[in-house]
Amino acid sequence: MLERANNLNHPQYRWRLVLGVGLLCAVLHAALIRRLDLGEWQPDLFSIAALYFSLYANRQGRYLPCMVLGLVRDFLSLGLLGSYAVLYSLLHKLASKARLRLDPDHFVNATAMAFVGTFLVNFGYHAMLALSGDGIGWSRAAMRCLTMACASAPLAPFVFVVANHGLGRLGVQRLAGGYVNV
Amino acid sequence: MPRNSEKLNLAWFLRHPLVATCILLAMTVLLPYLRVGERVKLWALLPVAWAAGEEAAATNEADLSPDERNLLELRRAREQAASLLDENNALRQALAQRSEQPADVACNFAQAPLPQTVDARVILKGDASSWRHSCVLNRGREHGIKEGMPVTCGRTLIGRTFMVDDRHCIVQLLTDPGFSAGCIIVGQGETPLRVRGVLRGDGSVRPHFPRLELEDVAVGERVEAGMKVLTNDFSGQYPPGLAVGEVREVIPQAGFLQVRIEAYLDLDSLDVVQVLLHDRPTLEQQAMQLLRRKK
Numbered sequence: 001m002l003e004r005a006n007n008l009n010h011p012q013y014r015w016r017l018v019l020g021v022g023l024l025c026a027v028l029h030a031a032l033i034r035r036l037d038l039g040e041w042q043p044d045l046f047s048i049a050a051l052y053f054s055l056y057a058n059r060q061g062r063y064l065p066c067m068v069l070g071l072v073r074d075f076l077s078l079g080l081l082g083s084y085a086v087l088y089s090l091l092h093k094l095a096s097k098a099r100l101r102l103d104p105d106h107f108v109n110a111t112a113m114a115f116v117g118t119f120l121v122n123f124g125y126h127a128m129l130a131l132s133g134d135g136i137g138w139s140r141a142a143m144r145c146l147t148m149a150c151a152s153a154p155l156a157p158f159v160f161v162v163a164n165h166g167l168g169r170l171g172v173q174r175l176a177g178g179y180v181n182v
Numbered sequence: 183m184p185r186n187s188e189k190l191n192l193a194w195f196l197r198h199p200l201v202a203t204c205i206l207l208a209m210t211v212l213l214p215y216l217r218v219g220e221r222v223k224l225w226a227l228l229p230v231a232w233a234a235g236e237e238a239a240a241t242n243e244a245d246l247s248p249d250e251r252n253l254l255e256l257r258r259a260r261e262q263a264a265s266l267l268d269e270n271n272a273l274r275q276a277l278a279q280r281s282e283q284p285a286d287v288a289c290n291f292a293q294a295p296l297p298q299t300v301d302a303r304v305i306l307k308g309d310a311s312s313w314r315h316s317c318v319l320n321r322g323r324e325h326g327i328k329e330g331m332p333v334t335c336g337r338t339l340i341g342r343t344f345m346v347d348d349r350h351c352i353v354q355l356l357t358d359p360g361f362s363a364g365c366i367i368v369g370q371g372e373t374p375l376r377v378r379g380v381l382r383g384d385g386s387v388r389p390h391f392p393r394l395e396l397e398d399v400a401v402g403e404r405v406e407a408g409m410k411v412l413t414n415d416f417s418g419q420y421p422p423g424l425a426v427g428e429v430r431e432v433i434p435q436a437g438f439l440q441v442r443i444e445a446y447l448d449l450d451s452l453d454v455v456q457v458l459l460h461d462r463p464t465l466e467q468q469a470m471q472l473l474r475r476k477k
Contacts, residue, residue, distance in 0.1 A: 073311060
């Protein structure tokens with residue numbers, strides 16, 4: 001009985017999921033999204049994935065997976081190591097508080113949270129660029145972040161539904177409150 | 183008074199995310215100075231460089247399909263063209279030295295000889311960040327490449343080497359926000375116009391012929407659409423005469439001209455590029471060059 005209870009608390013597929021999702025997002029960003037001539041309307045898949053972990057993972061599976069996802073992005077990009085890791089750690093703090101008031105299973109809530117989350121992550125990244133002297137101008141950066149958030153937000157509800165369904169197929173347990181045991 | 187018996191270990195940090203985040207922030211500030219992050223990133227790309235090397239070594243022409251054989255021949259032709267260009271540049275340089283005239287004075291900007299080059303293949307294009315722009319080449323320190331060297335495709339500026347390992351290097355493309363280069367706008371006509379400006383990458387998201395801006399162009403200059411933008415030797419980081427793009431639009435602002443250019447960079451067509459073995463001259467060397475010109 002005790003062994004079964006321990007198994008229930010033990011996270012399932014956590015690191016395999018984080019690394020797999022991180023590498024998949026990196027490949028999609030570098031090889032697919034960059035090649036499509038979408039202009040400024042580029043979805044930020046990494047931020048949506050980080051938001052999913054922040055909103056749906058169990059209590060122990062939020063902070064570190066978000067940080068590792070950010071580190072994966074930092075490793076595979078030209079920027080300073082730790083930039084995205086810090087931003088996704090802060091995103092997890094914000095999303096955890098927002099989840100107490102908003103139900104992420106609701107379409108409008110998920111879209112709104114993805115919009116705000118993606119905007120803040122990208123604007124924060126530009127702030128780091130500006131601190132190192134590589135900023136592109138605040139108004140222009142804000143416009144770019146807005147368009148990226150607009151392109152990402154509608155994808156979030158579908159990504160969340162597909163991810164929940166996929167994890168269900170993998171046999172990952174749902175915990176009380178709608179969390180998944182990753 | 184009860185004493186806190188909580189021990190400071192990894193588990194404690196995991197229970198206190200804010201403290202760990204602050205430490206991470208501090209590391210973000212320190213890592214660029216220690217350059218640890220760059221080394222770790224280069225190690226992360228080792229498997230890609232190794233795989234590209236293995237693929238090239240294992241290619242057996244007899245096993246290839248006609249399409250793959252054509253692709254291989256095209257790649258070889260490009261490498262041959264690149265080495266011919268290299269030889270041509272070396273000969274021009276020798277000719278310029280023989281005539282005992284400084285190259286940038288005697289020759290047209292676009293005909294200025296280029297330094298020795300190293301041909302390299304692009305093994306990874308793109309970047310995981312939405313803001314940064316980079317690609318990975320299969321040549322590194324063993325081939326004479328150092329950090330900050332210009333990377334071109336023919337005479338078109340692509341970017342500069344940013345992190346260099348023994349056998350591969352990462353290139354910062356000219357669309358990256360951290361990239362900047364002194365440029366000159368060249369006008370054609372009876373009275374050739376040369377206007378200075380600074381090209382800065384803006385994280386442009388267009389993969390083909392991105393639109394960039396040229397900063398610090400003095401107001402009153404007669405800059406028009408269609409004029410060519412080339413690198414100049416003002417800072418010495420890039421050799422003069424590398425093609426950057428073409429002026430598309432000029433918007434007068436208070437105190438300066440906002441010049442929008444269309445860069446010649448086309449990320450999809452990048453296959454074989456050249457790294458120019460060009461070292462940025464020291465301040466003393468630049469001063470000596472200026473003195474020689476005045477004489």
